[in-house]
Amino acid sequence: MEKRVTFKGWLLPMLLLLPQVFITAAFFFYPAGQAIYQSLFIPDPFGLSMQYVGLGNFEYLAKDPYYRASFVTTAVFSGLVTVVSMGMALYLAVLADRLIKGSGTYRTLLIWPYAVAPAVAGVLWLFMFNTRVGVISWYLGLLGYDWNHVLNETEAMGLVVVASSWGRVSYNFLFFLAGLQAIPRSVIEAAAIDGARFWTRFRTIVFPLLSPTTFFLLVVNIVYAFFETFGVIHTITSGGPQQATTILVYKVYKDGFVGQDLGSSAAQSVVLLLVVGLLTVIQFKYIERRVHY
Amino acid sequence: MATLTLNQIRKTFGKTEVIHGVDIDVRDGEFIVIVGPSGCGKSTLLRMVAGLETVTSGEILIDDRRVNEEEPMDRDIAMVFQNYALYPHMTVFDNMAYGLKIAKTPKSEIEDRVATAAKMLQLEPYLARKPRELSGGQRQRVAMGRAIVRKPSLFLFDEPLSNLDAKLRVQMRLEIKDLQKQLGITSLYVTHDQVEAMTLADRMIVMNGGVADQIGAPLEVYENPATEFVAGFIGSPATNFLPARLFSPRDARIKTIGIRPEHATLTTAGSGRLPAKIVFTEALGAETLLHLRLDTGESFTIRQDGTAPVPTEGTACGIDWPDSRELDFDEAGKRL
Ligand SMILES: Nc1ncnc2c1ncn2[C@@H]1O[C@H](COP(=O)(O)OP(=O)(O)OP(=O)(O)O)[C@@H](O)[C@H]1O
Ligand SMILES: [Mg+2]
Numbered sequence: 001m002e003k004r005v006t007f008k009g010w011l012l013p014m015l016l017l018l019p020q021v022f023i024t025a026a027f028f029f030y031p032a033g034q035a036i037y038q039s040l041f042i043p044d045p046f047g048l049s050m051q052y053v054g055l056g057n058f059e060y061l062a063k064d065p066y067y068r069a070s071f072v073t074t075a076v077f078s079g080l081v082t083v084v085s086m087g088m089a090l091y092l093a094v095l096a097d098r099l100i101k102g103s104g105t106y107r108t109l110l111i112w113p114y115a116v117a118p119a120v121a122g123v124l125w126l127f128m129f130n131t132r133v134g135v136i137s138w139y140l141g142l143l144g145y146d147w148n149h150v151l152n153e154t155e156a157m158g159l160v161v162v163a164s165s166w167g168r169v170s171y172n173f174l175f176f177l178a179g180l181q182a183i184p185r186s187v188i189e190a191a192a193i194d195g196a197r198f199w200t201r202f203r204t205i206v207f208p209l210l211s212p213t214t215f216f217l218l219v220v221n222i223v224y225a226f227f228e229t230f231g232v233i234h235t236i237t238s239g240g241p242q243q244a245t246t247i248l249v250y251k252v253y254k255d256g257f258v259g260q261d262l263g264s265s266a267a268q269s270v271v272l273l274l275v276v277g278l279l280t281v282i283q284f285k286y287i288e289r290r291v292h293y
Numbered sequence: 294m295a296t297l298t299l300n301q302i303r304k305t306f307g308k309t310e311v312i313h314g315v316d317i318d319v320r321d322g323e324f325i326v327i328v329g330p331s332g333c334g335k336s337t338l339l340r341m342v343a344g345l346e347t348v349t350s351g352e353i354l355i356d357d358r359r360v361n362e363e364e365p366m367d368r369d370i371a372m373v374f375q376n377y378a379l380y381p382h383m384t385v386f387d388n389m390a391y392g393l394k395i396a397k398t399p400k401s402e403i404e405d406r407v408a409t410a411a412k413m414l415q416l417e418p419y420l421a422r423k424p425r426e427l428s429g430g431q432r433q434r435v436a437m438g439r440a441i442v443r444k445p446s447l448f449l450f451d452e453p454l455s456n457l458d459a460k461l462r463v464q465m466r467l468e469i470k471d472l473q474k475q476l477g478i479t480s481l482y483v484t485h486d487q488v489e490a491m492t493l494a495d496r497m498i499v500m501n502g503g504v505a506d507q508i509g510a511p512l513e514v515y516e517n518p519a520t521e522f523v524a525g526f527i528g529s530p531a532t533n534f535l536p537a538r539l540f541s542p543r544d545a546r547i548k549t550i551g552i553r554p555e556h557a558t559l560t561t562a563g564s565g566r567l568p569a570k571i572v573f574t575e576a577l578g579a580e581t582l583l584h585l586r587l588d589t590g591e592s593f594t595i596r597q598d599g600t601a602p603v604p605t606e607g608t609a610c611g612i613d614w615p616d617s618r619e620l621d622f623d624e625a626g627k628r629l
Contacts, residue, residue, distance in 0.1 A: 186378035189345050194392035194439070195366040204391075208382045 032273060038266035057267035066243060067251070067268070074247040077161060078225035085165035086217055089172030094202070096173075097180040107177065114170035119231030125163035126236050149237065153244035156237045160245050163236060164229040172217050179213035180206070219283040223276060248272055295356040295369075295446035295479050296321050297342065302351035304337055304503075311337055313503045314351070322477045324470070328490035329500030330526070335483040338500075339449050342481060343372050355447060371440035372449040375456065377432045379424040385411075385435050386420040392443045410438040413472065430461045437469070441476060448473070448480040454489065466492060487527050491515070499523045521626035524551045530582060532620070533557070533593045539567065544621065546629060551620035554596035558613050559583060559604065565611025569593060571604055585612065 007013045039057050041050040061067045096106050116124070128136045129149060137147040149155040183206060191201045207214075230249050233239060239246035239254060246254065248268065256265025297319040304312040312334045319325050327335045340346040342353060344365035353360050360368050371392075379388050386407055393403045411417045414434040424432055433453060440448060453469070454462045470493050473480050484490055490497045491511040499507045499514060499522070507519040518524035524532045532551040540550075562568065568588045575582040581603055583595040593612060604610065621629040 184376070184378065186374045186376055187380060189343075189365070190372070190374060190378040190439075191380070191391070192345070192365045193343060193370060193372050194443070195395040196391075197364075197366060200395060205380060 035266045035269040035273070038262055039270045042263040053263070057263045058271075061264065061267055061271070069243055070246050070248055070251045073157075073243065073245065074226065077157065077164075077229075077245070077247050078222050080157075080161040081164045081168065081225040081229065082218060082221040084161060085168035085221060086172050086176075086214070088165065089169045089217075090176050090214075092169070093173050093176035093180055094206075096177055107174075110173050111170045113167045116167055117231065118164070118167065118228060119235050121167050122160075122163050122232035122235035125159060125166070125232075129159055149241075151241055153241055156241055156244050160229070160233050160236055164225065164232045168221060168224060172221065175213050175217055176210070179210045183209050216283070219279055223279055226272070226275065248275075296354075297447060297479060297481065298352075298354040298357070299338075299342070300352040300354070302338065302341065302353065303349045304334070304341060304346065305349045310349075311503050312341075312349075315500075315503075315505045317498060317505065317508065319479055319481065322479055324473050324480045324482065324493060324495045326482045326484060326490040326494035326497045327500055328484055328487055328497055328526075331485055333500045334503045335485070335500055336451055339372075339451050339481060339483050342447075343370060343449050344368050368447070369445050370447040370449055371443050371445040372451065373436045373440050373453045375452040377424075377436040377453075377456075379432060379435055379439075381424055384421050384423060385416060385427070385438075388424065388435055389438045389442050392439065396443075406442045406444075407438075410442045413441075414438050414468075429457055430465065433457060433465060437472070441472070441478075444476075445478065448478050448482075450480065450482040452484055453482075455484070455486070462489075469493065487529065491527070499526060501526075517628075518551075518620060519628050521549060521551065521622040521628075524553075524620055524622075524628075528553055530554050530594050530596065535567075535587075535591055535593075537621075539587075539589060539591075544629060546623045547621045548624045549622045549626075551622065552614045552618060553620075554582070554594040556614050556618035557593070557595045559595055559597065560611035560613050562609040562611060565613035567593075567612045568609065569612055570609050571606050574603055574606055576603055585610070587612075 040052060040054060042053050042057070043050045092106075092110060096110075099106065113121070126134075128134050129147060131137055131148050131150055134147075140147045147155060149159045187205065187209075188201060191205045196204065226247070227249055229247070230253065233245055233247065233250050234253075237245045239250045249272065252265050252268045252272065255261045255268065259265075297317070299315055299317040302312055302315045303310060315338060317325070327338065329335050337346060341348050344360070344363060344367075348361050355368060355370075380391065383391065389407045389410060390403050393406065398406075407420075408417075411420055414437060416431065416434055416438060419427060419431060419435075424435065427435065433456075436453065450469075454465050457465060466489060469482075482493060484493075494511050496508060496510050497514060498505050501520070501522045507514055507523045509517075514523060515527055518527065518532075521534065525534065532553050534549050534551050537547045537550055558565075569585040570588070571583055572586050572592075573584040575584070577599070579599045581597050581599055581601065583597065583604070585593045585595065587593055595612065623629055
């Protein structure tokens with residue numbers, strides 16, 4: 001039976017809901033409305049007047065090669081962050097799941113990175129890979145590798161991917177571990193008796209049974225890579241070199257706040273809003289169905 | 294088909310030893326039932342044979358081959374779990390075919406074997422279903438099917454019927470016995486239900502606190518229990534135990550005697566070996582259980598035929614039994 005708290009009347013529940021409604025309205029609906037509204041106008045260079053252009057901003061975006069390049073960058077970046085952070089987390093979770101003793105300690109230690117704010121994580125990784133004083137770039141130098149993410153686009157992308165994935169591994173690890181531990185031990189044992197060795201068991205039993213968790217994390221991580229990695233990118237590469245790490249969110253910021261092209265920036269926000277909406281719909285549609293079984 | 298030998302098997306979890314040196318010799322094709330109360334180490338023993346638990350000391354031999362260090366998949370065994378442990382994301386067909394696919398059995402043979410097993414177990418209409426769409430009894434059959442399609446040399450069952458209702462349990466019990474006879478596969482079957490043990494076993498092993506108290510054919514164990522524990526555990530209603538000081542014992546070593554309810558008879562007050570009073574009667578139709586209290590305070594149960602007259606509760610009476618039916622135990626509970 002579901003346990004429910006019930007209120008008499010409607011005044012108290014309304015009162016309790018009010019803060020959330022207010023916050024959602026002030027920090028989500030209002031700015032979203034503003035963005036949609038602004039995306040239909042072009043302000044003059046001095047910000048004194050606005051000219052209605054209909055879908056002009058969107059048409060312009062569709063033709064803008066830089067914007068399209070940013071889409072590709074975002075896809076590559078999100079794909080890599082998702083694969084790296086989930087792959088790493090799954091690997092660690094499988095190892096931790098096999099431990100009976102001490103898994104609590106590992107779990108606690110592995111959760112810590114999640115508590116580090118993205119911008120701080122960015123700075124941390126920036127220091128380690130700093131082209132002049134970074135520890136890791138120094139070691140790479142000793143090995144004869146000349147690390148320079150300020151100039152090299154691939155290295156820049158690699159660095160922001162690693163920095164963004166790092167904190168995420170913790171989060172994913174927790175979900176994967178919980179997912180693994182929810183698989184009945186006897187099912188795994190039955191598979192072992194049926195002749196399946198570790199890797200076969202993983203492929204045919206564990207991974208399919210983990211698919212609801214995996215799918216959930218997939219969506220959550222893509223959303224994370226799209227939106228919450230701003231701090232990492234801002235501190236490490238500022239979207240550079242050239243446009244190499246300018247993901248969509250960062251371009252919104254760059255065009256709007258740095259370039260002062262508010263119309264285009266607003267239009268880009270609206271596009272992002274649609275992307276997120278789409279991801280959420282997919283998530284609900286499939287998670288409700290619990291994937292696979 | 295295979296023989297199974299356990300040599301002085303011990304198991305320790307941390308510092309506690311839960312299996313204290315068990316020896317068993319299972320013959321080819323034999324149906325062995327391990328029976329004992331909860332927590333006595335039955336599952337642990339079975340899991341060691343399966344390779345799911347390491348053996349602390351001693352030796353496990355399947356067909357005279359030492360398997361202590363072998364992984365479960367190398368032992369050529371099949372196991373039916375208490376909760377069935379079906380693969381929830383696979384259909385009934387795939388559940389049964391899983392082991393064969395891994396063994397790279399040709400597709401046509403897989404289909405043949407699964408079809409044969411499904412027919413035997415009346416699972417044909419359900420082959421395309423997922424386990425969650427089956428009843429408990431059907432799931433149990435799928436678990437059996439998964440075990441038999443592989444034609445292993447050894448079957449292991451860990452309380453496979455304990456999640457079923459009473460009627461289904463009786464029916465499945467017969468089916469398992471029948472199936473094992475047809476296939477002739479050596480089987481080790483764990484249960485805490487002594488009726489199940491008596492009906493299924495060629496020989497049964499009565500376990501008590503990590504020790505095999507007695508190994509023998511069901512009737513032999515019933516007639517000749519080796520310890521006080523076995524006498525109390527096998528047979529229903531349970532054996533009556535009386536302290537030997539109530540009589541003048543034939544032997545000074547006797548500390549307790551046991552009399553099965555079906556071997557004692559009711560006598561008129563003043564006759565018989567011990568005076569008692571009838572406290573409560575249970576007429577069950579085919580038989581009647583008389584619950585008595587001895588004048589010295591002990592309780593005692595007598596089982597008599599359903600056709601015999603039922604005495605009124607509260608009347609004084611006597612108890613008697615033939616000497617040959619008396620089970621004498623020493624201080625340590627060993628049969629004398
Ligand atoms: N992994 C483990 N770690 C520590 N102790 C264990 C472990 N597994 C079992 N035990 C202990 O070993 C003893 C035997 O357990 P086992 O599961 O074999 O009992 P059982 O006879 O199968 O009982 P049941 O009829 O309730 O299934 C128990 O006292 C149990 O607490
Ligand atoms: Mg058990």
